[in-house]
Amino acid sequence: MNRKIVFATGNAGKMKEIREILADTEFHVVSMKEEGIDLSIEEDGVTFEENAVIKAKAVAEKCGEIVLADDSGLEIDYLNKEPGIYSARYMGEDTSYRIKNANLIERLSGVSDEERTARFICAIAAVFPDGEVITTYGQVEGRIDYEEKGENGFGYDPIFYLPQLGKTTAQLSDDEKNSVSHRGEALRKMKEELKKRF
Numbered sequence: 001m002n003r004k005i006v007f008a009t010g011n012a013g014k015m016k017e018i019r020e021i022l023a024d025t026e027f028h029v030v031s032m033k034e035e036g037i038d039l040s041i042e043e044d045g046v047t048f049e050e051n052a053v054i055k056a057k058a059v060a061e062k063c064g065e066i067v068l069a070d071d072s073g074l075e076i077d078y079l080n081k082e083p084g085i086y087s088a089r090y091m092g093e094d095t096s097y098r099i100k101n102a103n104l105i106e107r108l109s110g111v112s113d114e115e116r117t118a119r120f121i122c123a124i125a126a127v128f129p130d131g132e133v134i135t136t137y138g139q140v141e142g143r144i145d146y147e148e149k150g151e152n153g154f155g156y157d158p159i160f161y162l163p164q165l166g167k168t169t170a171q172l173s174d175d176e177k178n179s180v181s182h183r184g185e186a187l188r189k190m191k192e193e194l195k196k197r198f
Ligand code: ITT
Pocket: 008, 009, 010, 011, 014, 043, 055, 070, 071, 072, 073, 074, 087, 088, 120, 153, 154, 155, 156, 157, 181, 183
């Protein structure tokens, strides 16, 4: 029987990508909701890694499975790396990304291409049933676009432009995004760690 991994996320956009990236493993990946775990977790760490570990440990306390968590976000250099670890909470958790994205574009009005640099960052934490905790990391460099483009992905994807591809990450197919993204990189590293252990 395939070994189970519980993913400690309530974000459906992340979960879709995680399932695709881990599809070629022996693991059966379920969300915390599918595992029947309903938790609101206070993310009070000061780094992506700390918050990923906080989420994974909170769910690991509720089940005996391997638990993974993703903490990620967008750093914009011109805005002193805002929204950073506060990416989900920026302008309020319930504010639509139409509004958040429009606000970030507005805050960069008049700013040149060279100064619009930004990156998506992702830390993945794993808590194993024996208590071992490890993290992996991924990032992808890009720029903040001048308008929203594309319908795929989620969150800040419509304004995150990849100069080398001439597209925002919302204009990429799922496979294309996963092959270049912060989450793809961090999860591929985590797959290697899982292979060493199971
Ligand atoms: P969980 O904590 O339940 O996993 P969350 O959405 O609260 O869900 P985070 O605290 O890690 O997750 O916040 C990440 C935010 O960063 C996310 O809500 C998006 O706004 C943004 N983000 C991260 N990865 C992204 C991606 O691939 N594309 C677009 N936006 C992304």
